[in-house]
Amino acid sequence: MxxxxxxxxxxxxxxxxxxxxxxxxxxxxxxxxxxxIKYQPYGIYGICGETGIGKTTVINNIYTDLYSVKISLSQRENQDTILYDILYNLSLKTEKDIELSREIKEWVLEEISYIKGFSMGMSFFGNASVSRQNQKIPRFNYFKAKEYLNKLTDELIKKYKKVVLIIDELDKESKKEVLLVLDNLKLELQKEGFIVLVSLPYSIYREYKFDRMHRNESGNLENVIKDIIYLREFTNSEIKEIIIKRIKDFIYLFDENVIDLIADYSDGNPRDAFWITQKIVFEALSKKLEKIDYSFARTTIKTIVNEYLKEISLTDKQKSMIDEDLFPGTREDIVKKAIENKKLPRSTAYSIFDKLLKTGIIIEQNGIYRLSGKSKYLYID
Ligand SMILES: Nc1ncnc2c1ncn2[C@@H]1O[C@H](COP(=O)(O)OP(=O)(O)O)[C@@H](O)[C@H]1O
Ligand SMILES: [Mg+2]
Structure with missing residues (x-):
């Protein structure tokens, strides 16, 4: 089949x-x-974008003649484990080039097994045990780890003059945690000859823009991150191209405009596009269809969207703002139109706007708001 x-x-x-x-x-x-990579002398640079937009893909496809190390974090419970993870992966990848790396790698492994062993013992004996309670719980040796990271980056720079470190999966962390980590590793990572590229969550980009424009009070982000490469949403025709490249051998199974529907649904995010396409194909499989046509695809998307979004349960007033005539625009534009066209009080219009934004019915791209591709399926027949 x-x-x-x-x-x-x-x-x-x-x-x-x-x-x-x-x-x-x-x-x-x-x-x-x-x-x-070529011209900046040093610094931490972010690769930002919503999940599924293609950060890891971009990271995987960075090529440089300079000495470079790519690492992907998996231990992201807290700051300590992130630091250990960076240190471990960096020493592992540089082992054959830098003498110190082997020592560091073994040190990290020993530390981890000691701490893991202890915490397993703890849970085995339980916290009630009096003798255990008085015992000192072993902690990650944060300062020693920092010292090692400092030494290792020094050695790398000494040997290769300019080094590129690429860290993926930091985008899975909360904004606060990411900032803490980067801020605390400033000394170790920000040095002449050392370029660090990290994947970051979308929320950091917004804050960063504010900082750069000096609109934020705290304004600490620009001290840590020198610049951000923002991965924008794909255009509809790019999404179509992405899908067609994947399924080109089977394209005859789809009516042409089905791919348009999918692109529109995806809001420029390939992960969403793949997901909904799979759903449609599964549905076609279970119905034993020969071909996927427009109305079948549309009905399937509608059913799925309504299933997923029915929990949001909006009031009629709230629903009234899900109207193409109000979009796209700035928050102020849209609220103003809602007040005029829908006869809503100002404060109500603002609070509905914010609720719709929070639930993903309204989406934002560079300060311009519009209805998401999904929301169109919410209240249509
Ligand atoms: N430039 C691109 N061209 C084609 N497919 C892409 C592109 N960028 C991402 N994708 C696809 O989109 C999905 C999400 O990409 P990924 O790199 O995992 O995103 P992220 O790391 O931002 O969550 C993957 O299935 C990937 O193959
Ligand atoms: Mg990723």
């Missing part, structure tokens, strides 16, 4: 060297990254 093979093609996985042929655009972003 051909539909079965499509599911495999639609696997949501970051692209890398092996499937580079599926890569669409991001030329500007790669160019920007290359310029930074």
């Amino acid at each position: 051909d539909f079965g093979k499509i599911i495999e093609r639609l696997m949501d996985k970051p692209l890398d060297e092996k499937n580079k042929n599926l890569l669409v655009n991001r030329d500007k972003e790669f160019e920007m990254i290359n310029l930074i």
Whole structure:
């Protein structure tokens, strides 16, 4: 059955060297990254964007002649484990080039097994045990780890003059945690000859922009992050290209405008596009269809959206603002129109706007708000 093979093609996985042929655009972003690597003397740079927009894919496809190390964090419980994770991965990847790395790697492993062993003992004996309670709980040796990181980066720079460190998966962390980590590692990571690229959550980008414009009171972000490469949403035609590249051998199974529907639904996010396409294909499989046509796809999307969003349960007043005529625009534009067209009191219009934004029915792109591709399916027949 051909539909079965499509599911495999639609696997949501970051692209890398092996499937580079599926890569669409991001030329500007790669160019920007290359310029930074080439000309900036040092600094921490963020690769920002919502989840599923392609951060890992971009990171996987950065190539440079300089000495570079790519690491992907997996131990992200707290600041200590993040530091240990960076240190461990960096020493592991540089082991064959830097003598100190082996010592560091073994030290981290020993520390971890000691702490893990102890915490398992703790839970085994339980907290009630009096003798255990008085015992000192072993802690991560944060300062020693920092010292090692400092030494290792020094050695790398001494040997290679300029070094690129790329860290992925920091975007899974909360904004607060990321900032703490980067701020606390300023001394170790910000030095002449050391370029650090990190994937960051979208929320940091917004705050960063505010800081740069000096609108934020705290204004500490720009001290830590020198610049941000923002991964924008793909255009509808890019999303179409992304999907078609994946399923091109089976494209005859879809009516042409089905891919338009999917692109519109995705709001420029490939992860959403793959997800909904898989859903539609599964539905077609269970209905034993020969081909996916427009009305089938539309009905399927509608059912799925309503299922997922029915929890939000909006009032009629709130629903009245889900109206294409009010969008797109700035928050003020839209609220003003809602007051005029829908006869809503100002404060009500603002609070509905914020609720719709929070639930993802309204989405923002560079200060301009519009209805999400999903929301169109909410109240249509
Ligand atoms: N430029 C691109 N061209 C084609 N597909 C892409 C591109 N960027 C991302 N994708 C696809 O989108 C999905 C999400 O990408 P990923 O890199 O994992 O995003 P993130 O790291 O931001 O969560 C993956 O399935 C990936 O293959
Ligand atoms: Mg990722």
